[in-house]
Amino acid sequence: MAKSVKPNAPRAPRMCVVTWFDTATEETWQSEAAARDAKATVCETAGWLLRNDGDFVVVASTRQRPGPDTHDPYNSVTTIPGAAVYDIAFLD
Numbered sequence: 001m002a003k004s005v006k007p008n009a010p011r012a013p014r015m016c017v018v019t020w021f022d023t024a025t026e027e028t029w030q031s032e033a034a035a036r037d038a039k040a041t042v043c044e045t046a047g048w049l050l051r052n053d054g055d056f057v058v059v060a061s062t063r064q065r066p067g068p069d070t071h072d073p074y075n076s077v078t079t080i081p082g083a084a085v086y087d088i089a090f091l092d
Helices: 032-036
Strands: 014-022 041-052 056-063 074-081 085-090
Touching: 014 056, 041 074, 041 085
Parallel strands: none
Antiparallel strands: 014 041, 014 085, 041 056, 056 074
8 A cells, every 4th residue: 555645845856765666567377366466566766856746756866967067957757656656765
C-alpha cells in the first residue's frame, strides 16, 4: 500500500531519493497461487526534486553546475505517478 506523500510548495530543487512502486511482469508459466502472490517492484530514484504536486513526482538525476554558460540544466528526468510514490527522503 502506498504511503501518502504530501506535495511540496515550489522551491529550489533539493537532492532526494524517491522510493516508488513499478510494474513487474513475469513472462513464464506459473500456477494461479504463484500469480496471485506477485508483487510490484520497489524502485529508488535519486536526483533533484523538480516537481511534487500530488499527481506526479519529477526527479532529474543529472544537473549542470550553475554558471554563465548553463542552459537547459537538467538531464535524465524521470516522471513518476504520484500514486506510485511510497517515500521521498531528502539528502540535505
